[in-house]
Amino acid sequence: MSQTIDLSPLLAELDPDQVVIDPDRVQGYRWDRAEDPAAGTPAVVVRAGSTADVQVAMRFAAAHRMPVVPRGAGSGLSGGASAVxxxxxxxTERMRELAIDPSTRTAVVGPGLMNAEVKAAASEHGLWYPPDPSSYEFCSIGGNIATNAGGLCCVKYGVTTDYVLGLTVVLADGSVVRLGGPRVKDVAGxxxxxxxxxxxxxxxxxxxxxLRLLPKQRRAATLVATFADLDAAIGTVLDITARMRPSMLELMDATTIGAVEDDLRMGLDREAAAMLVIQSDEPAGTAAEEIEQIGALCESRGASEVVSTDDPDEGAMFVTARRAALVSLEKQGRLLLEDVGVPLPRLGDLLAGIADIAAARDVTIAVVAHAGDGNTHPTLVLDPSDPAMAERAQQAYGEIIELTLSLGGTISGEHGIGRLKRPWLADQLGEDVMALNRKIKEALDPFGILNPGAGI
Amino acid sequence: MSQTIDLSPLLAELDPDQVVIDPDRVQGYRWDRAEDPAAGTPAVVVRAGSTADVQVAMRFAAAHRMPVVPRGAGSGLSGGASAVxxxxxxxTERMRELAIDPSTRTAVVGPGLMNAEVKAAASEHGLWYPPDPSSYEFCSIGGNIATNAGGLCCVKYGVTTDYVLGLTVVLADGSVVRLGGPRVKDVAGxxxxxxxxxxxxxxxxxxxxxLRLLPKQRRAATLVATFADLDAAIGTVLDITARMRPSMLELMDATTIGAVEDDLRMGLDREAAAMLVIQSDEPAGTAAEEIEQIGALCESRGASEVVSTDDPDEGAMFVTARRAALVSLEKQGRLLLEDVGVPLPRLGDLLAGIADIAAARDVTIAVVAHAGDGNTHPTLVLDPSDPAMAERAQQAYGEIIELTLSLGGTISGEHGIGRLKRPWLADQLGEDVMALNRKIKEALDPFGILNPGAGI
Structure with a gap:
C-alpha cells in the first residue's frame, strides 16, 4: 500500500525535518515496549510540532485512506503504538508546550512531555500531578491520556482521567475540536x-x-511488611482497604522479591511469600498513626516482619524496590507482561489461579500488583533461547486472561488493549458492548484509519 | 401524535400499575423543578420496575418512533425532564435496588433511590458517597448520573462521574449494555x-x-466569614484554593444572606456584602489548623467577622444557612436559576458583571456559589404578578450567559443543559464540537427519540 501513495504533497506542506521516510530512521518507530513481532513498517513518520501539523498529516492520511498510528514516547506495553x-x-514527541497556572491549579501541556516533566513543573509551583505509572520518567503525557494510565498513587488519587479537564483533539477527517477547559465543573454537552x-x-x-493539579503531596510515611504466606498478605490488603485510604498499597510476590534482590542487593527477605509496600500521606501525626494501625493489621495477620519509617529518604528506598520490579525482572529473561484486574475480594483467587497456571505450564510468573485497586501485573519470565517455553508462556498468558474474566475482572487495568489484548476484548465486553464501541468508532472514524487493529 | 399510537400492546406487556395514561395522573409527570412553560403532555408514563420493563417500553417507543423522556425524581433545574x-x-422512581459491598467499597443502586438514601445506606457500613447536590434529599441518583451532578463537597471530592464505576443502560433500540463494574481500574474498550x-x-x-464509596468523612471544622466588600471575599477564595483543599468553600452574597435571614432568623449579618462558609475535613488537629490558616487569610483580606468551630452541630448550623439559600429565596418570589461557571480567576469579573446586569435590567439577582470551583448560581427573583419584570429577567438571564462565555466559562456547571439552556449551547461549544456531539447522538439514537430537545 505504501508504495502507491505519493508523499510529495505532504513533504511540501510540512517542514522537512518533520517528515521521516529514511528506512533506517523509520525502523525506530515500528515498535513500542510490547515489541510486537507482528509490527509492520511505516511508510512515513510525521514528527508533528503543532496541532496544525497534525491536521495537515491527518488530512493527507484521510484523503488517501492511509492507516495512522499515533505515537507518544513508545513506552506502551500493549502494542497500541506498534506500526501497521x-x-x-x-x-507527538516534539509537542512539548508547558504552562502552569497556579491560580486555577491547572497545567496546559503538550502530549510529548514526559509524565515526570509535568510533575517537576507542577512541583516548582508547589503543585502536584498525581498519576504515576511506574514508567513515569519515560512515558509521555499523551500516551497516558491514550491509555488512561494509572500507577501507584491511584489507590487514593485516581487515574489519569480524573485529572483531565480539557483536550484539543484532531479528528479522523483532520478537523480539530477543543473540549472542556480549565473549569472543574462543566456539564455542557x-x-x-x-x-x-x-x-x-x-x-x-x-x-x-x-490538567487539574493538586497542592503538593505531603511527606508520606512508609511501611514494608513481609509475609511467609501469600493469603495472609492479601487478607491484610482487604483489611486495609475496607477502612483506610493509603496513598500506596503495593504487593510483590516471592519471585519478584528475588529478582529485585538479585538486581539491587537491598537485603530483601528472599524467604518471604509476599511483601507489601504501603504509604500514608495524611497530615503529619495522622500518617504515622495510620501506618501504625496498618502495622498492627499486618501483625495480626502474621506478618514475619514489619518495618516503618516517616523518613522520606528511607521511605523512597522501600518504594524503589517496588518501582524496580519490572527492570529487575527484565534482567532474568524476556518478559510477557499482564495487566489484569479483579474486584478486590477475588484477588486471592486470582493469585492462587496464576500460581496453578505457572505450575501447569512450567513457566515463571512473577506478580507485582497495585493490590489496593485489584490491578495486578503477572509477569511471565521467558528464556529467549527456548521456543517451547515461549509457546507454553503464550498459553499461560491466555489462561490468566480467561481466569481473570471468570472472576469478573478486566483484561486491562491501566496499560490498554493495544494490539496484544485485542483477541480477548469481546470475551470481556460481550457482543452488545462491542457493538456500542464500534458504533462510536464508526461515527468518528468512518474509514477506520485511526490506529486500526488497536484498542477496540 | 399521541392519539395515533395504540398503547394496548404496551399495556399487555407491562403490569397495569406501571403504565399511567389517566390524564390527571399524567399531569404530574409534565414538569421538573424548572417548570418549563413549554412542557407538553405525555401520552403515557411508564413507571418501570426493572431493566426489563425499561427495555419493553423502549422497544415499543422505538417501534413507533415515539419520543421518550427519561425521568428521575423530577428535581432537575434545567428542564431536562420536562415532557414533550x-x-x-x-x-425510574420505582427502581430502588440497593446493595452495599464494604469489601470493595462499592454500592449497586437503582436509579430511583434518592441521593440521601445512598448516603445513609453507605453510612451504615462506615462508608460515604460524597456528591452532595443541595437537593440531595429529593434528587435521585439516576438524575445525578444524567446531569453529572455536583454539590458542595466537590471542591475537594469531585463530581458524580468520579464515583461511577459501572452502569447498566437501555439503549434507544431497547438493547441493554452493562458497562464497567466494581473495579477501580478498567481500561478495556x-x-x-x-x-x-x-x-x-x-x-x-x-x-x-x-458506585465507588469512600471511608466515612471525618468530622469537619467549619468557618464562617463575612466581608463588607465582595471583592475581598473573592480574593480570599483565590488565596485559599491556590494552596489548600477545603472540603467546602461556598459564597453567599448580600441578597442571599438577607433572604436566609428573613426566612430563618439565624442572626446573619445583613450588612455584609458576602459570606463564606468553609469546611476542612482533614484529620483532627490538622482541620483546626487549616481552618485557623483560612481564618488568618480572611482577616488579612479585611473580613468583618470570622467565626469558626470544630463542633459538628454548630458547623452544621452554619452550613444550614448555605443549604437553605434556594428555599429561602423561593419565598421571595419566582426564581430563575442560573448555573454558570468560570475559571476561578474570573470569578470577580463574573460577579461584578452580574451586579451590572441586575442594575441595568432592574431585577434582583441573588448569588450563591460553589466558589471554590468557580461554579455560581445567580438566581433571579421575580414578582410573579409583574410580566414586565419577567421579560427583563429573561433578558438578564441571557446576558449572564453571554457574560459567562466572554469570560471563558460554561453555561452549566452541574445542573445540565436540559431544554432551558439549549439555545446557548452552540455558543459555548462551537460548531465543530456541536457536530461531534451530534455524531455520537446519531450513532446511538438514529431516530432521535431519546429526550429530544434536551441536552445536546
Missing amino acids: EGCMVIS LPLTKLFVGSEGTLGIVTEIV | EGCMVIS LPLTKLFVGSEGTLGIVTEIV
Missing part, C-alpha cells in the same frame, strides 16, 4: 473529554491537554 | 461508562449503577 504496514506514524481519555488513539489525536 | 407533547415518560454520565438521557436510560 504502510501506515503513517504521527509522533456530552462528556466528550472523558470519551477520549483511554481511547488509545482510535478516535482522534490529542494535541493539547488541560 | 405526546411522549412516553419513562420514570472505550470509556463508555463515562460517556453516559452527564448525557441527560439523550443516549440511553440508566437502570443500574455501580
Whole structure:
C-alpha cells in the first residue's frame, strides 16, 4: 500500500525535518515496549510540532485512506503504538508546550512531555500531578491520556482521567475540536473529554491537554511488611482497604522479591511469600498513626516482619524496590507482561489461579500488583533461547486472561488493549458492548484509519 | 401524535400499575423543578420496575418512533425532564435496588433511590458517597448520573462521574449494555461508562449503577466569614484554593444572606456584602489548623467577622444557612436559576458583571456559589404578578450567559443543559464540537427519540 501513495504533497506542506521516510530512521518507530513481532513498517513518520501539523498529516492520511498510528514516547506495553504496514506514524514527541497556572491549579501541556516533566513543573509551583505509572520518567503525557494510565498513587488519587479537564483533539477527517477547559465543573454537552481519555488513539489525536493539579503531596510515611504466606498478605490488603485510604498499597510476590534482590542487593527477605509496600500521606501525626494501625493489621495477620519509617529518604528506598520490579525482572529473561484486574475480594483467587497456571505450564510468573485497586501485573519470565517455553508462556498468558474474566475482572487495568489484548476484548465486553464501541468508532472514524487493529 | 399510537400492546406487556395514561395522573409527570412553560403532555408514563420493563417500553417507543423522556425524581433545574407533547415518560422512581459491598467499597443502586438514601445506606457500613447536590434529599441518583451532578463537597471530592464505576443502560433500540463494574481500574474498550454520565438521557436510560464509596468523612471544622466588600471575599477564595483543599468553600452574597435571614432568623449579618462558609475535613488537629490558616487569610483580606468551630452541630448550623439559600429565596418570589461557571480567576469579573446586569435590567439577582470551583448560581427573583419584570429577567438571564462565555466559562456547571439552556449551547461549544456531539447522538439514537430537545 505504501508504495502507491505519493508523499510529495505532504513533504511540501510540512517542514522537512518533520517528515521521516529514511528506512533506517523509520525502523525506530515500528515498535513500542510490547515489541510486537507482528509490527509492520511505516511508510512515513510525521514528527508533528503543532496541532496544525497534525491536521495537515491527518488530512493527507484521510484523503488517501492511509492507516495512522499515533505515537507518544513508545513506552506502551500493549502494542497500541506498534506500526501497521504502510501506515503513517504521527509522533507527538516534539509537542512539548508547558504552562502552569497556579491560580486555577491547572497545567496546559503538550502530549510529548514526559509524565515526570509535568510533575517537576507542577512541583516548582508547589503543585502536584498525581498519576504515576511506574514508567513515569519515560512515558509521555499523551500516551497516558491514550491509555488512561494509572500507577501507584491511584489507590487514593485516581487515574489519569480524573485529572483531565480539557483536550484539543484532531479528528479522523483532520478537523480539530477543543473540549472542556480549565473549569472543574462543566456539564455542557456530552462528556466528550472523558470519551477520549483511554481511547488509545482510535478516535482522534490529542494535541493539547488541560490538567487539574493538586497542592503538593505531603511527606508520606512508609511501611514494608513481609509475609511467609501469600493469603495472609492479601487478607491484610482487604483489611486495609475496607477502612483506610493509603496513598500506596503495593504487593510483590516471592519471585519478584528475588529478582529485585538479585538486581539491587537491598537485603530483601528472599524467604518471604509476599511483601507489601504501603504509604500514608495524611497530615503529619495522622500518617504515622495510620501506618501504625496498618502495622498492627499486618501483625495480626502474621506478618514475619514489619518495618516503618516517616523518613522520606528511607521511605523512597522501600518504594524503589517496588518501582524496580519490572527492570529487575527484565534482567532474568524476556518478559510477557499482564495487566489484569479483579474486584478486590477475588484477588486471592486470582493469585492462587496464576500460581496453578505457572505450575501447569512450567513457566515463571512473577506478580507485582497495585493490590489496593485489584490491578495486578503477572509477569511471565521467558528464556529467549527456548521456543517451547515461549509457546507454553503464550498459553499461560491466555489462561490468566480467561481466569481473570471468570472472576469478573478486566483484561486491562491501566496499560490498554493495544494490539496484544485485542483477541480477548469481546470475551470481556460481550457482543452488545462491542457493538456500542464500534458504533462510536464508526461515527468518528468512518474509514477506520485511526490506529486500526488497536484498542477496540 | 399521541392519539395515533395504540398503547394496548404496551399495556399487555407491562403490569397495569406501571403504565399511567389517566390524564390527571399524567399531569404530574409534565414538569421538573424548572417548570418549563413549554412542557407538553405525555401520552403515557411508564413507571418501570426493572431493566426489563425499561427495555419493553423502549422497544415499543422505538417501534413507533415515539419520543421518550427519561425521568428521575423530577428535581432537575434545567428542564431536562420536562415532557414533550405526546411522549412516553419513562420514570425510574420505582427502581430502588440497593446493595452495599464494604469489601470493595462499592454500592449497586437503582436509579430511583434518592441521593440521601445512598448516603445513609453507605453510612451504615462506615462508608460515604460524597456528591452532595443541595437537593440531595429529593434528587435521585439516576438524575445525578444524567446531569453529572455536583454539590458542595466537590471542591475537594469531585463530581458524580468520579464515583461511577459501572452502569447498566437501555439503549434507544431497547438493547441493554452493562458497562464497567466494581473495579477501580478498567481500561478495556472505550470509556463508555463515562460517556453516559452527564448525557441527560439523550443516549440511553440508566437502570443500574455501580458506585465507588469512600471511608466515612471525618468530622469537619467549619468557618464562617463575612466581608463588607465582595471583592475581598473573592480574593480570599483565590488565596485559599491556590494552596489548600477545603472540603467546602461556598459564597453567599448580600441578597442571599438577607433572604436566609428573613426566612430563618439565624442572626446573619445583613450588612455584609458576602459570606463564606468553609469546611476542612482533614484529620483532627490538622482541620483546626487549616481552618485557623483560612481564618488568618480572611482577616488579612479585611473580613468583618470570622467565626469558626470544630463542633459538628454548630458547623452544621452554619452550613444550614448555605443549604437553605434556594428555599429561602423561593419565598421571595419566582426564581430563575442560573448555573454558570468560570475559571476561578474570573470569578470577580463574573460577579461584578452580574451586579451590572441586575442594575441595568432592574431585577434582583441573588448569588450563591460553589466558589471554590468557580461554579455560581445567580438566581433571579421575580414578582410573579409583574410580566414586565419577567421579560427583563429573561433578558438578564441571557446576558449572564453571554457574560459567562466572554469570560471563558460554561453555561452549566452541574445542573445540565436540559431544554432551558439549549439555545446557548452552540455558543459555548462551537460548531465543530456541536457536530461531534451530534455524531455520537446519531450513532446511538438514529431516530432521535431519546429526550429530544434536551441536552445536546
